[in-house]
Amino acid sequence: MKKILIVEDDASIHSIIEEILKQENYAILNAYSGTEALMLLEKNQVDLILLDLMLPGLNGEEIIKKINHIPIIVISAKIATEDKVNCLLIGANDYITKPFDKNELLARIKVQLRDSKINLELTYKNLKLLTNSHILMVGDHRINLTKTEYAIMKQLLLNINQVVTKTKLLELISLDTDDGNEESLRVHISNLRNKIRQYTNDDYIESVWGVGFKIKE
Amino acid sequence: MKKILIVEDDASIHSIIEEILKQENYAILNAYSGTEALMLLEKNQVDLILLDLMLPGLNGEEIIKKINHIPIIVISAKIATEDKVNCLLIGANDYITKPFDKNELLARIKVQLRDSKINLELTYKNLKLLTNSHILMVGDHRINLTKTEYAIMKQLLLNINQVVTKTKLLELISLDTDDGNEESLRVHISNLRNKIRQYTNDDYIESVWGVGFKIKE
């Protein structure tokens, strides 16, 4: 079930949106100010944000800039092209003007959820990487990953079907670098495979000889 | 440089859009019917599609359903919510109504290109080299290439109809070089041909006597 954060200070509009989403079985988080929104995002894993622009405290634009990797649909009374363009360019994924049509809102939400990186790419077959807790789910089993293992796994899952070069992975796991340490990387990969193998026979991490690693298709 | 396919039968609207995009330095492909669009997509790597709905031949909705993995922005005179919702749900990524605002169009294009992965595919007839995953597709069959085989294949597919000299290929496969090893290259070519022959009777790699190799026309 997808979780949507509604950021809107007007109580009546807020509850209208909430009602629409509940009918579609989305999980809802409610924020009535910009600062409240950011607080909620720190503690919760959110799949999509519906964002009003005119907010008390932190305004909408500032929130857009602060957020990465979560799709944002702006819902605003501002109909000027200027406002739309600005929001889209600084990071919003879509922009709907009030009053909005219920079905169009729902369709545009689905587009974002369908394409969203978070859901598409940190989940793969039986694997799901929980980004907040550094836990990798294999089916229903939870595996604790170390910091390095998490970094590797995240990079791999963000690039499903694509080779992630050894160089790239070495950048992630060692900041010192120069001739980062391939032996160490090999051990991390081996440990990751071991942890995953505890709960499944599938081999998810594939080596691309001489180049790097990728998640097996 | 990103490549955008414009699918629009009305010549004047078509050229307006084309002009806007050219000013922003996008590469353009033009199609004036649905069937033409699909033809162009077979032969070209496209990053984004701008699609009119009312087209001669195949209509817009049918095209949307046929296309995966390339973002689509519908530009249509149909303003009914019903049409919008339908297009979005069957696979379009955004929907703009005519007359559209130039800047809003450009902003929404940027949104789509921002999120899209660059998937460089080198395609020729039945061959498709997936450069991100280091895989060669022969029809529906996937072939794993070694690092050297991949380097050779990439060079050949980047220069279709042109001879790639032995010298050039030797540079690719051995950094030491000087009198790089032609015998070794011959073996690699032979192995490549073998791998491809597993799945097709066509001989794609042609020898150019005394000079090098090329992809057969």
Place this chain on the structure above:
DNA sequence: TTTTTTGTTAAGATTTTGTTAAGATTTATT
């Protein structure tokens, strides 16, 4: 025909990867 270049094959050499365990380092706890 003779010479040169290309194609194929198989064996051996080389490179890269996988695994394990011990020692070093970092992080947490008392």
Place this chain on the structure above:
DNA sequence: AATAAATCTTAACAAAATCTTAACAAAAAA
């Protein structure tokens, strides 16, 4: 601050994949 626990790195070796070599057959040019 000292100790314990967790994590990371190093090193050594085994296993696997890839590359090169060499020998010979086939094809093309001279």
